[in-house]
Amino acid sequence: MRYEAVIGLETHVELATQSKIFCSCGGHSTKGEPNTRVCPACAGMPGMLPVTNRRVVELAMRAGILLHCDISRYTTFDKKSYYYPDLPCAYQITQWFHPVCRNGSLEVTTKDGTRTIGIKQIHMEEDAGKLVHDDWTETTLVDFNRTSVPLIEIVSKPDFRTADEVMAYLEKLKTMFRFANISECEEGAMRCDVNISIRPEGTEELGVRTEIKNMSSLSSIRRAIQYETARHLDAVERGTETLVQETRRWDDVKGRTFSMRNKETAADYRYFPDPNLMPILIGEDWIQRVRDTMPASVEEKTAEYQSKGLSEKEIASLTSERSLCDLFDAVTALGREPKDAASWILTECGGLLRKHGQVMGELQIAPGKLSRIMEKVSGNEINRAAGRKVLEAVLYEDAEPDAYCEAHNLSAQGDTDAVRQVVLKVLDSTPNAVRDYLGGKKKAFQALFGGCMKELKGNGDPQVIRALLEEELSKRS
Amino acid sequence: MGQYVTEIKRGGAVAVDDTIQVKGCETRAGSRILEGFRPLFSAEAVERLERAGYGIAGKSAVGEFGLDLLGEFAHGGANLDASGALRGAAAELVAAGGVKGALCVDLNGTPRRAAALSGVDFLKPTYGTVSRYGVIPCACSGEQIGVTAKAAGEVWELLRVIAGHDPKDGTSLPTETYSYNDGKAVAGMRVGLVRELSAAASDAVQARVTDCAGRLRGLGATVDEISLPLSDAARTAWNLLLCAETCNNVSRYDGVKFGYRSPDYRNIDELYVNSRTEGLNFLTKAVILYGSDVLSKGRYFTCYDKALKVRRLVWEQVKALFKDYDALLCPACAETAYRPYDIKDAFKTVFAESLFTAIPNLTGLPAMVSGGVQFFADTLQEGTLLNLAEALEGGSAK
CATH class of the missing domain: 1.10.10.410 (Arc Repressor Mutant, subunit A)
Known part of the structure; x- marks a missing residue:
């Protein structure tokens, strides 16, 4: 008998906001010494009240629009209770009863073709802190920097059949969200829970489902799916074990999943609406405003760059990062030729970044400075090699193009x-x-x-x- | 009385309940679990008082998280009068003239009950008019800071200072300031005497309510007996919501970050369990158990969600009465005096008594106790309540 895997994903994405979800303290979890990105509110001090960060709602709506969801006209925040030392209030504010978006879809393309993955819902919630275990002193320390960092959770329908589809879906989400400035999707900013069961091909009934919690690297997710699918097959076909519905943990070193025999699997989270946060009413005009202020999508940018005569390869490289598109748009707006701008960004800047062990996403240069260098080269004030030298100084020494040329007597080199x-x-x-x-x-x-x-x-x-x-x-x- | 009162300044001095935070001043909310807790910030109401030139005299003692009748189960001990009857600390401070007034958190009618027993005034304003920022939270959907003072004029004076929009409280109403000068005059006022609540009180209290009705008629008001059939359902609903929300809010006291931590633990589970077992009293534990139960998977829709629906129905029923009446008159509590009792009976006792006080907490409507009786008014009609109290007190402080 042939079997197929039935896979659903819950994907947590950290939003790119200036401040946390219910307080005004600094947004970024991954940056800063432990417990320096924290205020009385996100530390759960009594007497502090949550006030919703409007930007979070708008970014969630933006994600909903990209994933073709219905945006809820009435959405609420709810409290989810459980004890864990990284959760300062012993409850997490999330959305349980009325999530902000429902019923969406995303098309994913693999070597086997294109399929549509259903999106059940998108909801907003706050992240928890981090526990740091020190095996040497046998202590556990808590870092609240990440507490209350805004997340959206995208819950897919169990529509995936292969690990390849899961990979394609996550890659696509990553690109879309980075491009729409929803999330920076950096290491650890996208985490997945994977639900897996198997069933004979052509049947409808679902098999016993297991959930693998909290994975953040794509390769781990792929390996975990492959391992877990094989484990289910062995259990069903050869009777190696009896499957039970449970939560499992992926061990990347051992390359296998383990049952998380803890109370959490049977926990009752006692959800109820948070009385401190009034229901949010989303009107048509607000949705329209979010739509109107959405940054252009990859598809729109691609069409725009095609019309400017860029090659497929150049377009693909530029649209891999929103920041590269922004730089390109700014430099061409300053009057530089599109082809030339693409070449300077991708070839010259790209080359220098590689030389310095960086990737394209890390490129940071004032458009005015890059434009000035290009102008000097195209105007034969300096040659291209000298231009490259100036560029390096601008990128790594924060130099001014004109001042640098003068100081290094570069202006005569084109003469x-x-x-x-x-x-x-x-x-x-x-x-x-x-x-x-x-x-x-x-x-x-x-x-x-x-x-x-x-x-x-x-x-x-x-x-x-x-x-x-x-x-x-x-x-x- | 107020176990944390350090200094009493005469004149502009105001006491605040120990469930209201004052920066740097130990705030225990009457509980061992908050032992040594010094807040990093003051409540918005406290800030406003200080900005307006009032001094904070100190903290007035409350029962653990303000959950009991009159502070009888405070970690620091009950507050008794000379006859051995229970008295509220803030109300007694005010009655003794030690302070101009006191800010008290009305979570389950405690400051109203205390005011009735000590013969002072307490006004719980409309939900959302005074910021809850800095209140040790229990039942966020209905608790509200109010003012205890000797007479209506002083209540009015302090309430105007602390009321007004606060962006730090998401449930704060948008109005920047309130004048409370727009209340109806007592002559010509229509008052409804709530039959179900009056009938549930002792004879002495009933007599007080009847006497008050007579005096109001003498002042030119009409008083009719009216029925509020959902009174008892309102009590049940508020008890249920209060327990559920409190259970959730006090879950943050886990011994990990601040407050009391048991010295006796070997792992994180024992740290939680032992700290909370030793740090919380029997009444709080009963509230937590009941609250957990009504929020559990099997019970949410039959208990918690139903209580939210009852809240809506009570609101509609009371609002309908305010089409015909300017205020409702009823007792603030069943008895004229309460004796100390065993904490094992606390849950039952407290939630029997809240029959008289639950409606304003459940619906957010304003309520005022004066002369040992209680009035309810429509949303933002505090002016009407103040006029009633003032007329009955025979003064014109305003």
């Missing part, structure tokens, strides 16, 4: 007269090489070229040097 002086000097000082070249030993050209480059300290434009060398050599033949 053919200056280069010609160097060429003549090299030709005069190495008569042997000149004789060899003129006598037919073409290899001697490289020595002369190298001599010029050395004189110019690497700042010469190879094409200009080559042309001038050939010109001057021909005069001596």
